[in-house]
Amino acid sequence: MARLAIRHETFYTYEKPVSFTQHRLLLRPRDSHAIRVADAVLTVSPPGEVRWVYDALGNSVCCFTPAGDSRVLSIISDLVIERFPAQISDLHIQDPQTATPIVYTPADRATLAPFIDPATDDTEGDLLRWLRDRVGGPHEPALAFLLRLNRSIHDAFEYQPRDMGAAQDPAHTVRTGAGTCRDFAWLMVESLRRLGYAARFVTGYLYCPAHGDLRGAGATHAWCEAFLPDLGWTEFDPTNALADSPDLIPVAVARTPLEAAPVSGAIYGDPGETSLAVHVDVRALDSLPAAA
Structure with a gap:
């Protein structure tokens, strides 16, 4: 504690x-x-x-x-x-619904429906083309894929702090290859929704006493939560490639960044x-x- x-x-x-x-x-x-x-x-x-x-x-x-x-x-x-905190450990999950593609029970799907439907357009297909290059095989566990996507956004995009303004459209983030924490979180949320995952946008704070290089400290921070069978809502911070980290302090969850x-x-x-x-x-x- x-x-x-x-x-x-x-x-x-x-x-x-x-x-x-x-x-x-x-x-x-x-x-x-x-x-x-x-x-x-x-x-x-x-x-x-x-x-x-x-x-x-x-x-x-x-x-x-x-x-x-x-x-x-x-x-x-x-x-x-x-x-x-309860960090992700080496979990041995036998539930076949946690493999790709993700499958939710009817009861869960009824509750999760607002977080499965994308909230943005991708008229030119930029986001979808980017996402298809990162989708793994059909037997890849969902958690392994989410961790890989989380790391991929961290490694491939340039972090550019921006104090004011709304979150960028995910397709715009893909085209420019740069953004701030809310842009990367929104990119991951909308990407996962296009693959059938329930995902939501999270705002809160970042604690980094032993990690001076964490990006997003000193201001409000944003990340993604995805819902997984057996695991529930699980945190992924693509800005810093963190997953269910004790450094993440959630304050609010929402369907879109504007609501948070x-x-x-x-x-x-x-x-x-x-x-x-x-x-x-x-x-x-x-x-x-x-x-x-």
Whole structure:
């Protein structure tokens, strides 16, 4: 078990005062057998109404409506979590449904259907051609294929950090050969769906004390989850070629990247020039300085 402190700071600055609609915040992990939230403090400015709900996928959502006009919107989340990782080991899976092609039971398929249908188009066939070159033989275990695809994206694509903007269309990522973590996660999600896998987009945090070369630290991170018989939802991070790693701290899952944005909302009025600054710090609790 690891105790981690997470600080997530989001600052919007506007040239002119604006007012705000309700904002949807996905900043807090939901308690599970792998994560327990020991402490959580949300500091917002300007102040306003705060209400917590669980959405249809079980994500912990804060509905925050800032009051009045302001030239600054500040959202700071401080968490202490306990992490109980269970890494993938040398599993001997005898279930034939875990071989390629993947087969789900009727009950599972009814639940997983929204995550099996692709959400993007591939009108020129770029994504499909790229994917066909990576599909293995019909007897390759699904887990072996997923690990291989995860590593293939990591090795073949150039990582280019990008703080703002939506996730790229997967076909665009294939054509350019570059992207950031949300682009690689979305590429893997949509690729797996075209092969009949249930896959979903995950956002959260990355803890890397012993891996200074991990890509995506210092900001929110994104990766892919695929559903496998006997294993359930299993994490794959193509940005760093990680699988079910204790360094991955999931906060929210969604069918598309847009639905998993950590902060979403709108403003009223003409803001003039706008700037956004986001910083995430994840560290072991024992490494924090002692209180004065």
